[in-house]
Amino acid sequence: MSADSSQVPTTQDPATEQTTATNPWLPAVLSLIIPGLGQMAVLKQREFGLKLLIAWLVIAVGPTMVMMPLRISGTDVNRGAVTLADTVALAGIGIGVLIAVFAAVTAYRTAEPVSEAVAAERAADAAEQPALSFQNVGVSFNTEFGTVDAVKGVSFDVMPGEVVAVVGESGSGKSVTSAAAMGLIPQNGTVTGRAFLNGQETTTMDAAQLRRLRGSEVSMVFQEPMTALNPVLKVSDQLVEAMQVHGVAFGKDALAKGVELLELVGIPDAKQRIHEYPHQFSGGQRQRIVIAIAISCNPSMIIADEPTTALDVTVQAEILDLLRRLKHEIDTGILLITHNMGVVADMADRVVVMFQGQVVESGSSEEILLQPEHPYTRRLLDAMPTLHQKGDVQGVSAKDRREAAQPTTAPEQETVIEGKNLALAYRNNRGKPVRVVEDVSFAVPKGEILGLVGESGSGKSTIAKAVLGLLDVDEGELLIRGRNLPALKGAERKVARREIGVVFQDPAASLDPRFPIGDIITEPMVVHKVGSPKDRKARAAELLEAVKLPAGVINRFPHELSGGQRQRISIARALSLSPSILIADEPTSALDVSVQARVLEMFAELQEQYAFACLFVSHDLAVVDQLADQIMVLEKGRVVEQGHKEQILRDPQMGYTKRLLAAAPVPDPRQQDERRAARQQLWEAQGLTAT
Amino acid sequence: MTGYIIRRMLQFIPVVIAATLIVYAMVFLMPGDPIRALSGDRPMSPQVLETLREQYNLNDPFLVQYAKYMWGVFTAGDFGTTFQGRPVLDIIQQGLPITVTLALVALSFQIVIGVIAGVLAAVYKDSFLDRMVQVSLVIVVAVPTLAIGFLLQLTFGLNLEWFPIAGTREGLVSYVLPGITLGAVSTGIVARMLRSELVEALQSDYVRTATAKGMRRSRVVVRHGLRNSLIPVVTFLGADLATMLGGTVVVETIFNLTGLGGQIFRSIQAQENTVVVGIVTLFVLFYVVLNLVVDLLYAAIDPRIRYD
Numbered sequence: 001m002s003a004d005s006s007q008v009p010t011t012q013d014p015a016t017e018q019t020t021a022t023n024p025w026l027p028a029v030l031s032l033i034i035p036g037l038g039q040m041a042v043l044k045q046r047e048f049g050l051k052l053l054i055a056w057l058v059i060a061v062g063p064t065m066v067m068m069p070l071r072i073s074g075t076d077v078n079r080g081a082v083t084l085a086d087t088v089a090l091a092g093i094g095i096g097v098l099i100a101v102f103a104a105v106t107a108y109r110t111a112e113p114v115s116e117a118v119a120a121e122r123a124a125d126a127a128e129q130p131a132l133s134f135q136n137v138g139v140s141f142n143t144e145f146g147t148v149d150a151v152k153g154v155s156f157d158v159m160p161g162e163v164v165a166v167v168g169e170s171g172s173g174k175s176v177t178s179a180a181a182m183g184l185i186p187q188n189g190t191v192t193g194r195a196f197l198n199g200q201e202t203t204t205m206d207a208a209q210l211r212r213l214r215g216s217e218v219s220m221v222f223q224e225p226m227t228a229l230n231p232v233l234k235v236s237d238q239l240v241e242a243m244q245v246h247g248v249a250f251g252k253d254a255l256a257k258g259v260e261l262l263e264l265v266g267i268p269d270a271k272q273r274i275h276e277y278p279h280q281f282s283g284g285q286r287q288r289i290v291i292a293i294a295i296s297c298n299p300s301m302i303i304a305d306e307p308t309t310a311l312d313v314t315v316q317a318e319i320l321d322l323l324r325r326l327k328h329e330i331d332t333g334i335l336l337i338t339h340n341m342g343v344v345a346d347m348a349d350r351v352v353v354m355f356q357g358q359v360v361e362s363g364s365s366e367e368i369l370l371q372p373e374h375p376y377t378r379r380l381l382d383a384m385p386t387l388h389q390k391g392d393v394q395g396v397s398a399k400d401r402r403e404a405a406q407p408t409t410a411p412e413q414e415t416v417i418e419g420k421n422l423a424l425a426y427r428n429n430r431g432k433p434v435r436v437v438e439d440v441s442f443a444v445p446k447g448e449i450l451g452l453v454g455e456s457g458s459g460k461s462t463i464a465k466a467v468l469g470l471l472d473v474d475e476g477e478l479l480i481r482g483r484n485l486p487a488l489k490g491a492e493r494k495v496a497r498r499e500i501g502v503v504f505q506d507p508a509a510s511l512d513p514r515f516p517i518g519d520i521i522t523e524p525m526v527v528h529k530v531g532s533p534k535d536r537k538a539r540a541a542e543l544l545e546a547v548k549l550p551a552g553v554i555n556r557f558p559h560e561l562s563g564g565q566r567q568r569i570s571i572a573r574a575l576s577l578s579p580s581i582l583i584a585d586e587p588t589s590a591l592d593v594s595v596q597a598r599v600l601e602m603f604a605e606l607q608e609q610y611a612f613a614c615l616f617v618s619h620d621l622a623v624v625d626q627l628a629d630q631i632m633v634l635e636k637g638r639v640v641e642q643g644h645k646e647q648i649l650r651d652p653q654m655g656y657t658k659r660l661l662a663a664a665p666v667p668d669p670r671q672q673d674e675r676r677a678a679r680q681q682l683w684e685a686q687g688l689t690a691t
Numbered sequence: 692m693t694g695y696i697i698r699r700m701l702q703f704i705p706v707v708i709a710a711t712l713i714v715y716a717m718v719f720l721m722p723g724d725p726i727r728a729l730s731g732d733r734p735m736s737p738q739v740l741e742t743l744r745e746q747y748n749l750n751d752p753f754l755v756q757y758a759k760y761m762w763g764v765f766t767a768g769d770f771g772t773t774f775q776g777r778p779v780l781d782i783i784q785q786g787l788p789i790t791v792t793l794a795l796v797a798l799s800f801q802i803v804i805g806v807i808a809g810v811l812a813a814v815y816k817d818s819f820l821d822r823m824v825q826v827s828l829v830i831v832v833a834v835p836t837l838a839i840g841f842l843l844q845l846t847f848g849l850n851l852e853w854f855p856i857a858g859t860r861e862g863l864v865s866y867v868l869p870g871i872t873l874g875a876v877s878t879g880i881v882a883r884m885l886r887s888e889l890v891e892a893l894q895s896d897y898v899r900t901a902t903a904k905g906m907r908r909s910r911v912v913v914r915h916g917l918r919n920s921l922i923p924v925v926t927f928l929g930a931d932l933a934t935m936l937g938g939t940v941v942v943e944t945i946f947n948l949t950g951l952g953g954q955i956f957r958s959i960q961a962q963e964n965t966v967v968v969g970i971v972t973l974f975v976l977f978y979v980v981l982n983l984v985v986d987l988l989y990a991a992i993d994p995r996i997r998y999d
Contacts, residue, residue: 182903184899184902184903207908211905211906211907212905213905214902214903214904214905215903215904215905215906216905219903219904220900220903222896222899222900224896227895227896227897228896228897228899228900229897229900230897230900230901230915230919231897231919231993231994231995232918232919232992232993232994232995233914233915233918238900241904241906241914242904245904245905245906246905277994277995279994279995290900293900293904
């Protein structure tokens with residue numbers, strides 16, 4: 001803009017001013033469009049061209065726009081300061097930067113094939129070179145309580161095409177170790193020792209070098225498929241970007257490859273479904289998508305951190321089959337982090353057992369699982385609840401022993417809780433009931449445990465909710481000691497609810513963090529106005545003893561306790577009113593196996609002592625086998641099979657029950673091989689496609 | 692989707708009726724006689740008084756007055772006339788562009804500055820930058836709008852002479868200082884809200900997945916973090932845009948803008964009831980439509996939200 005035109009009176013509309021002889025926008029806009037289109041044409045990459053457009057906009061046009069108001073309305077001093085010359089100069093700088101960026105990107109792109117040659121060279125001597133190698137790796141964190149050594153000098157290798165399982169309980173450092181290899185340690189952590197990926201030392205790399213490795217040479221599969229994908233981006237976007245980041249494929253090519261990948265991991269109708277959002281897929285399918293993303297750049301190493309822990313057993317079996325198949329097809333090494341010995345037996349070639357940041361034992365999976373040497377390994381294996389096979393008599397549960405001691409469980413025992421043709425419904429956002437459970441009947445006498453078994457979405461937790469009165473009964477009767485709970489009103493309902501105690505899955509979330517333990521345990525008594533404060537305190541102490549916690553915790557807060565201890569508090573709270581019914585919704589699923597074993601043992605003892613009837617919801621057949629008297633198998637809100645434990649688990653009649661039983665892995669590699677073959681046969685016999 | 696919009700539009704009816712009825716009642720039950728006020732100290736003949744009353748339906752019962760007025764508004768777009776005989780619509784047409792421009796400038800300021808500050812604070816959490824952003828936001832929220840307005844006038848208007856001090860004569864530029872003043876408080880809120888949302892989003896599993904893909908941090912933040920953090924911000928901005936129309940009263944007075952905010956203030960003082968009711972009715976309509984737009988925006992941001 002010339003000095004003349006800036007003399008225009010300030011009252012004039014800026015729009016008309018723009019039309020005067022020297023319009024700075026025209027060259028700016030043109031110089032914006034031309035390079036952008038040029039990029040698109042040259043690189044045939046729409047996205048990259050767009051990116052340059054935006055960068056260009058920011059660099060060249062941004063300042064011009066900022067200057068505009070000064071030119072239009074500034075004082076005499078600065079009105080002349082910004083002229084066309086400035087705009088041109090800024091545009092010049094912009095073009096310069098643009099060329100520099102273009103040159104850099106081109107250089108980077110052309111440099112790629114060289115690294116491929118190196119990769120080929122590497123592949124040649126890959127046979128003796130481990131895909132991933134840890135040499136005396138240690139990780140420590142600076143916390144407000146001082147330095148914590150999470151990993152203390154860990155060394156092991158993963159060869160190409162090999163599955164190494166790292167086993168240990170929470171806090172053993174197994175996840176931190178793998179994160180150290182990827183450079184994903186939080187800022188307050190320090191890594192010592194050396195980790196190598198295909199011979200490249202990752203522990204000394206800078207952020208950009210690590211980024212180049214992530215996703216291309218080593219990728220990760222995480223535990224929680226429900227949250228691992230971005231809910232607001234389409235699956236196609238998330239798959240394609242993984243390839244574009246590493247320059248594997250762009251645009252349409254990337255999309256086509258994405259469809260191929262989804263087909264490879266067993267997503268039906270991949271071509272259409274790739275354009276859907278993550279929430280439109282089931283948990284198992286989402287994990288398949290995460291795996292598809294992980295293998296999109298043909299990594300030589302996959303780190304799978306508890307990849308099947310959040311999944312149902314049948315889905316777990318399928319995902320493990322998928323990983324096994326992919327391992328053969330693309331020949332990657334897999335570092336499998338898990339706490340489930342059954343998964344280890346199913347997948348692993350070698351096992352590394354970690355305990356408190358150290359490797360206590362390592363070896364082939366047969367050695368470790370069948371002849372464990374270290375006491376910790378043995379303890380882990382013993383703690384794992386086992387599902388007894390047909391004619392397998394060595395494992396006798398506490399309950400069985402009790403039954404043996406008292407030959408007949410008296411048939412005249414009072415039925416405490418009974419459901420008659422229950423139909424349960426949620427209300428949708430327009431208030432219409434949507435049935436999720438249909439025609440379920442059960443009766444649990446005093447002192448018995450009914451195990452509710454099924455996969456997610458089977459309605460097992462819904463039934464527990466209905467018994468708690470948290471959900472409307474749409475049809476049928478729910479009798480608590482002979483009284484129909486849904487029909488009760490006000491005070492009567494409250495009295496009936498006193499009979500019901502509950503333990504939820506997540507001990508961390510089900511205790512109010514601001515309440516001291518004593519108050520947590522006695523809160524049900526306060527709600528139902530039972531006893532004086534002194535009585536309540538005595539009751540709390542008594543219950544703490546019953547759940548085998550020291551009396552001192554009464555004044556502590558939940559965050560000061562471990563997961564297992566917190567779950568014991570939940571159980572103590574559930575028992576504070578001496579209920580005749582206990583609802584346990586996956587009470588041990590969030591706990592480590594050794595902790596689970598102790599909590600289950602305690603649970604059995606308490607049940608004997610207090611003789612409550614119990615609805616025990618679990619996805620783990622082995623846990624149910626250990627505790628339950630009767631079992632009800634549910635699928636999609638309907639009862640598949642129902643009856644005595646021995647009959648259901650040892651002689652199942654229905655296909656679904658058989659599938660559930662076949663899918664549960666056992667911690668014995670040889671047996672698991674047979675079971676896997678048998679399961680795949682069963683799948684085929686039932687007309688299901690095995691992946 | 693269409694069904695949803697129609698249902699929501701039907702819900703507007705009771706909302707608009709209730710809101711305007713309350714305003715109408717408050718204004719017309721105010722003490723004092725507007726017709727007498729019109730003539731000031733001079734006596735007025737009973738005939739003239741009566742004719743004027745008849746003309747403005749002041750003799751009808753309250754509800755009839757209200758019904759007649761609303762009928763006029765929604766059938767003919769007739770917002771009535773002032774007691775001087777000037778159509779209210781005329782006043783609205785004159786003031787609306789100014790107020791709307793002011794609100795939009797304020798909104799863009801909130802979005803641009805609020806989002807940038809929020810993202811920076813979240814990405815560099817607990818750093819010096821984060822602290823600086825947080826402290827300045829607290830200051831902005833704590834200092835009254837009035838003080839911010841005068842401060843901006845003094846610094847950028849009077850001393851630096853970068854922007855005009857008052858009036859709207861210089862086009863969009865004259866809205867910069869009023870816009871910043873109007874949007875300042877909400878900018879602070881937007882930034883703090885976005886910071887906490889984004890900090891949470893950046894710890895989520897899908898951000899970890901994106902990082903494991905080898906994506907650049909900046910790209911992870913913008914592509915995977917930001918969009919998920921925007922829903923509460925959009926909710927707030929939608930509600931705030933309506934609140935801002937109320938806030939224009941102060942800002943328009945400071946900067947001497949002849950928008951609706953200043954108009955409503957003057958009309959209340961002058962007991963120009965038709966003008967007050969007209970403008971408020973407009974604001975109510977604006978508010979309900981804005982709410983619908985915000986709800987539809989949710990669905991655009993988060994595909995899990997479906998309306999049917």
